[in-house]
Amino acid sequence: MPRSLIVILIPVFSVAAALLLGAIMLLMLGANPISGFATMLSAAFGSLDGFSATLIKSIPLMLVGVGICIAFRANVINIGGEGQMVLGGLFSTMAALALPGLPPLLLVPVVLLAGIVGGALWGAIPGALKAYFNVSEILSTIMLNIVAVQLMNFLLRGPLIDPGEIERGTRIPQTARLPENSDLPMLVDRLNFHSGILIALAAAICAWVLLWRTGLGFRLRSVGLNPDAARYAGIPVKRSIVIAMMLSGAMSGLAGAILVFGSESHRMVTDGSTMGFTGSAGFNGIVVALFGALHPLWTIPSSILFGGMLIGANSLQRVAQVPSALIIALNGLIVIFVVSTEWHRKRLQAESKVVNEDVVDK
């Protein structure tokens, strides 16, 4: 009985420990941690405007996080979320520029689908390299992130640049205002609160259905749990790995498309780095998924929490001059705490199961 309590308490403890370290860091930065956390909380969740900003911020985290869950369940670590988001953004942008005449009812799904295809393609490459050439997906995804950002810079400085930028001679690397028919429908116009959140929620639910209610999901999870047993059972392990990476990339690609078509400027812009476009969601999505116990549905609240932390950090920067980079460092600590306690949690869980079964036997 106390053991099962410990199983629940360990993740709570790891977050508390990370928050405590965050508080110490705030103190060292000369800010009052209590008022600091209060500022963050009220900025992220205290008002309708704030909460809407939090939800918008959580969209890419939720989608990337759900993608990470799918890959992880097949025992593939997808660190290429950044690059897959960029490719999703590029594909969807090109689709919108190519088909400006379509009515919104058609164009919005088309651009989102283009984003999905771009991300899936960028995910399929490391998947195939792992399955058929034995190349670690951790390394290939990181290399593809580097390739993706250069591709984005090339396209936005050259072929896709806003013709107006060339006329004016300013040459800001960004596309023209994308066709209005491709704007994501608004839920609340005043807050720029667009329908991307509904798409992300639907994607999370679909991922859950896929993983636990379909044959494909069963195969992916079998490959993740024990590839040898899966192979023996006749599951195509290599193809499953490619599919897992494609699905994971598709989620990130969709996130990239939503970033472009839900942005207030309605253009794709680059500042030369991936972070400028993704806001590091490709990496933060990993934190979100881990914190959501690699479960697509738990990833929903987890992404809202982390979206809130990012919004809170921005206001903390304004109010208390604490650089928002604090949150990236804190995210790193949360990952470290969660994975450090993971093994102990699993062991205790296994032991408490054994104890319970003994009781039942008697």
Next chain:
Amino acid sequence: MTDVFTTTIVVATIASGIRLATPFLLAALGEAIGQRSGVLNLGVDGVMLLGAFAAYFVVLDTENVWLGVVAGITIGICMGVLYAVITVFLHAEQGVSGIGIYLFGLGMSDLLFQKLVGTPLPIDQFSEWSVPYLSDVPVIGVMLFQHSPMVYIAFLLVPVVAFILNRTTFGLNVRAVGESPESADSLGVSVRRVRFCTIIAGNALAGLAGAALAIELGIFQQNLTNAMGFIAIALVYFGAWRAPGVMAGALVFGMVGAIVLQAKTLGLIPRSASDIAAMAPAIITILALVVVANRFRQPAALTKPYFRGD
């Protein structure tokens, strides 16, 4: 266009390739030591960033580059202790915890820079050190023997690391722990102690790599390394876990970078294609990984936590 191929330009390109290879080499040697003992450290880039900031900050304050180097190594050691505790004692999954270390380093170095420095002030750089006599040899002198001290240190570490791994008892223990921790343990080798040492050595080198980078460039900025640490990890695979192989990989990488830079300054690459040219190193790395992955076997216990008596 014939002057493109004059000796001076070729020599300058090779010399700059060697310079560019240095931080990669330092970080990759460290990662190779860790991986030979069965520990994957994905946090190299974060540790490099912290090392780079520590070195930058200390040099800015003291104007002594060597104190900066010491600061970089010290930070590396601290991060090494943290990573060793997480992976060796708490049995954390190595891939993901490395990403945690990376994010921590990325955020923390930026945070400290913004809070403690704010504006990117330039710092003292290494002064070049010409090797007596050798640097006067035509062509080769300029190419190999007129560099900053960090270049010599990095390349001298290659035989040192190779010797330690292949010719000493400690090196034998490292390799045994990386291949079969159970057997090593049954022969009385402490798996924990060996991995603790390799992790700390590896992270110290990552910190040093960051310091070398910051002092070489004379600046610090957010995400200064720009994924160099991840490329260093790939170089370990590229070099098949052997010090000379890692060096060859770092040199290829440095040379490609130098050639792209040189071609850009000579106007051989149109401005519009320079982003495409910048993809070259990453694409070469992927291709190299494909070639290496099927020729060489990685340490058998890589990424596997060791549980004694379970």
